[in-house]
Amino acid sequence: MNSGESLQSSLAVLQRHLLDFPADSAAWQSLAQLLATDAAATNSAQRDQDPPQTANQPAPTSNNLPVSRAPVAQVSPASQTPIKSAESAEALFRQAKTLADASDFTGCITLVERALGHSRELAQDPMLAFIYAHALRNASQVERALEVLLPFRRIAPTPWIPFELGLIFKSLNRPTDAYLCLKEARGLEPEFTWAAVEAAAIVSHTNIPLGRLDRLTANRQADKDLVELTIERLLRFGNLLLVIGWSPIPGRSGSRMRLLDPLVPAKIASGGSCYYRRPDVNQAIGSEPHNLHGFASLIDCSLLSRWSEVGDLQLVLEAADGAPMRASINRIRLCDIAEEASLDKLLEGLLGSLRIAMDSDTPWHEGIHIFTPQTMQICSQLFSQYTKSVKPRSEVHWLNPKDSNSAIKLSFIFVQLGHFDIARPALAQICKLGIPMEVIVVNNSIQFFRETFHVLNRMAGIYKGIRFGIINNPENLGFSAACNIGASNATGEFLCFHNNDLFANASNDYLALLHRAIAQPGAIHSAYQYFTDGTLMQKGIAITQINSASNYDVTLYNGYSIGRNQSQGEILACSGSLMLMSRDTFDQLNGFSEEYIYAHFEDVDLCMRARQQQIPLMIWEDITFFHAEGGGTVAPYHLGGTTGHVNRLLFSIRWQKVLQNMNTEVEYVL
Amino acid sequence: MSSDSLLPASSYDIAILTLFDPKITAGGAQQCAYDLYLNLKKYTKFRVCFIAATSPVTKLKSKANAFVRRSSNYEDEFYFFTGEYDYFWHCCKDSRPPKDLALFLEKINPKSIFISHYMHLGIDLISMIRAVLPTSNISVGLHEMLFACMADGQMVKKTDGQLCQKSDPELCSMCFPHINADVFAARKKFNKECLEQANNFIFPSKHLAGVFSDELNISPHRIHVINHPIDLSSYQAKQQNTFSANRPVRFGYFGQFLDNKGVDVMLKAGGELDAKQLKRRFEIVINGGNKEFASELYQAKVEALIKESRNWRQGSIVELGGYSHNELVSRMDRVDFVVVPSTWPEVFALVVTEAFACFKPVLAARIGGLGERLRDGIDGFNFQPRNPNDLAQKMHQCMSLTDVSYRQMSSEAYISAMRLNPKRALLEYAKALDLNLNFTDQLAAGAK
Secondary structure, three states: OOHHHHHHHHHHHHHHHHHHOOOOHHHHHHHHHHHHHHHHHHHHHHHHOOOOOOOOOOOOOHHHOOOOOOOOOOOOOOOOOOOOOOOOHHHHHHHHHHHHHOOOHHHHHHHHHHHHHHOOHHHHOHHHHHHHHHHHHHOOOHHHHHHHHHHHOOOOOOOHHHHHHHHHHHHOOOHHHHHHHHHHHHHHOOOOHHHHHHHHHHHOOOOOOOOOOOOOOOOOOOOOOOEOOEEEEEEEEOOEEEEEEEEOOOOOOOOEEEEEOOOOOOOEEEEEEEEEEOHHHHHHOOOOOOOOEEEEEEEEOOOOOOHHHHOOEEEEEEOOOOOOOEEEEEEEOHHHOOEOOOHHHHHHHHHHHHHHHHHOOOOHHHHHHHOOHHHHHHHHHHHHHHHHHHHHHOEEEEOOOOOOOOOOOEEEEEEEEOOOHHHHHHHHHHOOOOOOEEEEEEEOOHHHHHHHHHHHHOOOOOOOOEEEEEEEOOOOOHHHHHHHHHHHHOOOOEEEEEOOOEEEOOHHHHHHHHHHHHHOOOOEEEEEEEEOOOOEEEOEEEEEEEEEOOOOOOOEEEEEEEOOOOOOOOOOEOOOOEEEEEHHHHHHOOOOOOOOOOOOOHHHHHHHHHHHOOOOEEEEEEEEEEEOOOOOEOOOHHHOOOHHHHHHHHHHHHHHHHHOOOOOEEEEEO | OOHHHHOOOOOOOEEEEEOOOOOOOOOHHHHHHHHHHHHHHHHEOOOEEEEEEOOHHHOOOOEOOEOEEEOOOOOOEEEEOOOOEEOOOOEEOOOHHHHHHHHHHHHHOOOEEEEOOOOOOOOHHHHHHHHHOOOOEEEEEOOOOOOOOOOOOOOEOOOOOOEOOOOOHHHHHHHOOOOOHHHHHHHHHHHHHHHOOOOEEEEOOHHHHHHHHHHHOOOHHHEEEOOOOOOHHHOOOOOOOOOOOOOOEEEEEEEEOOHHHOHHHHHHHHHHHHHOOOOOOEEEEEEEEOHHHOOHHHHHHHHHHHHHHHHOOOEEEEEOOOOOHHHHHHHHHOOOEEEEOOOOOOOOOHHHHHHHHOOOOEEEEOOHHHHHOOOEOOOEEEEOOOOHHHHHHHHHHHHOOOHHHHHHHHHHHHHHHHOOOHHHHHHHHHHHOOOOOOEOHHHHHHHO
């Protein structure tokens, strides 16, 4: 055995070991070293080849070929001496193999072709066809090799034929066929590691539908350090995997869960996790109170999306404080987890877990560790794509025609999630304004359409000069997308984004705000908002830097309402609950960012972008609005009190570079 | 009736709207509105129509998409089919009925609209009418404090039974913990925005007008207090001849047997009166129905007091139960005084008027509109609300009256009832509704 063979053998042994013991840090290090050595050797070998068959993958050597026609249990090097005359197909095979092992592919081809010329019966022998095709492939006659071997694909109970076919297809740049053949080889012989490795190598570079090779790691040994997790729910959307369950050991903020694949070791699936204690549930499920810790982890499997082709992996728990990794006994196969049809389900599970953690006295700044910056951004992008995909299905219902004689001056845009009743006082005031207007309600909760219809319809046609409309979104698209949809349907010269639970002190406050906007159309206008008891709620939003007990990977920033207490700060934004601006200004800003998940921080984001574009923010003290905060939304459990924290994280990631150069106040969240 | 008469007149001068048709669902507010309608028809030349809301309770059959329908037997009377009603926001849940009603009103174009009670019509109808009839006079009648209090408009805390002086969203939320204070604040604002669209407001008592004015900051010149009138011809009562000492003095309770009606206060006062060991006997006669609607706690409390009364020496309790309007005069005949011990700020207390119409002096708690109904010491006595001791003293004072002074008080009570005659009320309504009345000679004579 030469040094290359030894290296490959050691790699295989290590990979097998790590499949069984994924928390063995030393083995991972050894694997990394071996892979580095292998890469160096491969590069050296590639320099000598003309040209390489496929990038990054060494072609199997004849060392891997079977020594007999019987199915192989494991790869073993050939050691027989060449046979000069073939008295039978078996003898001919051995002779041809010897030539192939010696890389004399031309000799091998000549030997087989000559024999076939003498006996047509030999042409029916599958192993002879195999060695013939093997030689043809290595002699760069790949298409001929395929022609020879393909008729035998389903005939012989040996993994070598599909394996060789896999390599032929690979050489022909037909990765899907190659994968299927390799998978077939793996299916015929569970211990056929090279087939698995080849399959993994192929699928890690191509986009092949998921499947799996069974029983690759069937012979695991017991591990005394294994953690037995109770996995209650596995949700998958795209490359994100949400694992929800119970753990016998507590986790810490910032600890990670990983899925490690020794066959593709450079690609690690990793995710943040949050833990919480639910003694009530422990009791309900029959475990001792405080015995189990609830956990949820969101794992980015984008590098592992094809990993499950080659078996199942263990979750590895990695503590934030450098404690040794712990592997779980639980096996996860992505291919077994049906992908959710809608992002909704993943978000419901994800945000629901965060809400449960928070309801179980886990501070938000610990619970938020369920996200890593990476998974946060993936979620955000998915949400944005989701809203874009659903938007075309929104339905516009105008309840009365537009008055053709007068141009719409102002379009009010309400976003509805839950009951719309609370908007009655604002609507009563708006109807008194006496200017050509539109009132558009973008309904994110289609089940409440009837209620919204009846709130608005009684006014439609009664109040002259006001057009009323409802836009039903088939799903909850969040605040930003709803506002943008409303704006895209609005025809007013000015747009007023207005929360349902907001109302003015008097109708004149609306007129005053509009007149200020007319006077200064290139600005964003808002007004002081008060609690319904008359206490000042906010005169604007400052941005603070959050110092918390649990450090996060990025600095967290907060939008802090100025005015409700004695704290002061530079006002950088106004609340999205009341924003009036010209259509041109809104378009210039390209609307609200739809990357914020459902709601919160999109208003601060908009104002930050306005600031970058030198668009002034005017918040008027002499115009008074009251905010019946929270009375206007009936959010599902998972959205209540969670999206603010999630979007705070997203906002912080997005504006990190800008904000760290600003002199922001520090806010302690302990 | 010709087929033409089934059609509404093309226009009306006055439209009176109320929560129910009294011919279908009896009640003070709707009766007053209907009486006003009849009197306007009788005594003036105005074209008047009456529009009564319905609710599922009335079981009037609706017809698809017909929300305002003519009453088949009464010219110029219409039913408004409310559909489901939202008692929190005081709006029809279905938008089509109120919209249709507003458009109907726009079509008949009345110069004056009187919404005698906005329940089952919707408080937002006021704004809608204002939008379609911007120059018409809109008057709104208020009969209880629902605009300020969700707890049956009684301004009594559900938490501890104490009185609320003013609506406060935070306190409202304590009575209704499932509704947060902000929503109550929004409701209050909505009520104000809608009510402000009316020109005038009509109240049966100064107390209610005061609460309304405080709550909504409405200018006093838009407020009119008109006591509910009474047609004495329908009360064939006679003044009793004697207040002799040889029989027990009878104190009657008339009304619902509900938590805040103060029956318990009256019974406790009876106990205190009995403890005074007076020479003269007395009876407490309870003419109270709907006991089953009282809370269990309250029922138990009253039962215990009645049980206790069996130990009284000079006094006794007689329970006669509920009564119909036809029985009222005969029931009144069986008492000497009517006690109105309400523990909530009654808005008007029609029972006081009814007592006066039957020559009965009244002992009334000095609370809410009830407190302003008497001329203390002339047609009855006021006592401190929720104070059995004070009531016992006033009962004792009553028992000490001479025959002559009782008769004088009884006569004054009837005079008080006479002041509430419908024609006088009609003149006051005319002023409030901005009618610029062109009364017939008959009305002018009556008014004089």
